[in-house]
Amino acid sequence: MATPEQARTAAAIPGGTPDIVAAGTLCWRIDKGKLEVLLIHRPRYQDWSWPKGKLDPGETTPECAVRETSEEIGLRVQLGLPLPSIRYAVAAGSKVVHYWAAHAGRSTAVPDGKEADGIRWCSPETARGMLSNPSDIEPLEALVDAHTRNDLLTWPLLVVRHAKAQPRSSWSRAEGERPLAATGRRQAVAVSRLLQAWAPERILSSPWVRCVQTVSPYVTKHNAKLKLVDALTESDAARRPGRARSAVEKAFDKRKSVAVCTHRPVLPLVFGVLRTHMTAQLAALLPTDDPYLSPGEAVICQVSSTNHGRIVSVEQYRAYDD
Known part of the structure; x- marks a missing residue:
């Protein structure tokens, strides 16, 4: 049974209630005056993506986003700006992933070796070319736009x-x-x-x-x-x-x-x-x-x-x- 928060989220996204709900973060930092974002490499899929995962029972999407980021790359983040959610087809039906910006500051990310076996801090331009799922670009564009407006922090x-x-x-x-x-x-x-x-x-x-x-x-x-x-x-x-x-x-x-x-x-x-x-x-x-x-x-x-x-x-x- 969906939590009230999930039900509202699903209602706000075209296509009806998704079969799978997940959440994650776009971790970012400023290095030498330049914006960088954190990509993870997932050995199971051999792809580059953002830290994310499915909701646990009794969990809201914000809680899930923080937990998954901690589990996959060892960063205990606080959520910042909400970013666009993405929806795509998977074997089980449809999947929605909710994203937030998360300022990493000087924290060190360490992949857990199972869900993520590699990480890379890179410019948004490099990230666009590396992301395996094209729909993952949409939350990145929103993050960059907020940075351009000086509203990301x-x-x-x-x-x-x-x-x-x-x-x-x-x-x-x-x-x-x-x-x-x-x-x-x-x-x-x-x-x-x-x-x-x-x-x-x-x-x-x-x-x-x-x-x-x-x-x-x-x-x-x-x-x-x-x-x-x-x-x-x-x-x-x-x-x-x-x-x-x-x-x-x-x-x-x-x-x-x-x-x-x-x-x-x-x-x-x-x-x-x-x-x-x-x-x-x-x-x-x-x-x-x-x-x-x-x-x-x-x-x-x-x-x-x-x-x-x-x-x-x-x-x-x-x-x-x-």
């Missing part, structure tokens, strides 16, 4: 709706103390796995229990900095919406990866701020209808590192829910 800003909480009707104490339900606690673990794909260094969260419980598995595992922001609570945002907007606006100031965890009624204020940082075309991708996001669902924006405050991509994923 980015940092992520994530917006997360807290996981499923206990029903209001069964809670008699203070609203801020209402915790996650049992399914919500499982969702919080899945949210942690999803966030790892972008590895936010900071978490801005409503101090209400259900939000803190949603981000705690990630904060604990990755030693992220957690800041509790009263302006992101339902009650404070309703009384003083300007404070909630200001808290989101300040998330841009440090120009470092950050996730914001809040409540359904606060999401329109959050998205309203994000819209001021992006084109109308991208703004159309943000949720507009209540409930905006499902519990445990996230919107991921990539913000240009060179064009301060400009959001250059929007994605939406739901953590795997059993």
Whole structure:
């Protein structure tokens, strides 16, 4: 059974639901002022390609892309710009591969010897001639185009709706103390796995229990900095919406990866701020209808590192829910 995230992805690609879903990365770096990308040689197929592989059960495509890159070439990457997905025929039917740009920096890639027995850093021009699958050129062209616009180097800003909480009707104490339900606690673990794909260094969260419980598995595992922001609570945002907007606006100031965890009624204020940082075309991708996001669902924006405050991509994923 496809995850909700997979189902949305498949619906967005002509041709219906694919038989095989895979994900991977185009790792890149700047060497002596020139853009280089990383190709891998796959002994099984005797071809040159990008690091990629099929989804494991209970895995979203972003998680798969990071895992496969780590397994095949030993790089633990954080996802950057989403790149065009490609679709092609295989023996089992149709296959879709979802790609992201991934800045490798000074990290060293080492092929695992099984899935990849060789690697090569090369210019985009050389990569075009080496790629065995012609459709692999499309995400490369998008990466080069982003580099030309000075928008390839980015940092992520994530917006997360807290996981499923206990029903209001069964809670008699203070609203801020209402915790996650049992399914919500499982969702919080899945949210942690999803966030790892972008590895936010900071978490801005409503101090209400259900939000803190949603981000705690990630904060604990990755030693992220957690800041509790009263302006992101339902009650404070309703009384003083300007404070909630200001808290989101300040998330841009440090120009470092950050996730914001809040409540359904606060999401329109959050998205309203994000819209001021992006084109109308991208703004159309943000949720507009209540409930905006499902519990445990996230919107991921990539913000240009060179064009301060400009959001250059929007994605939406739901953590795997059993």
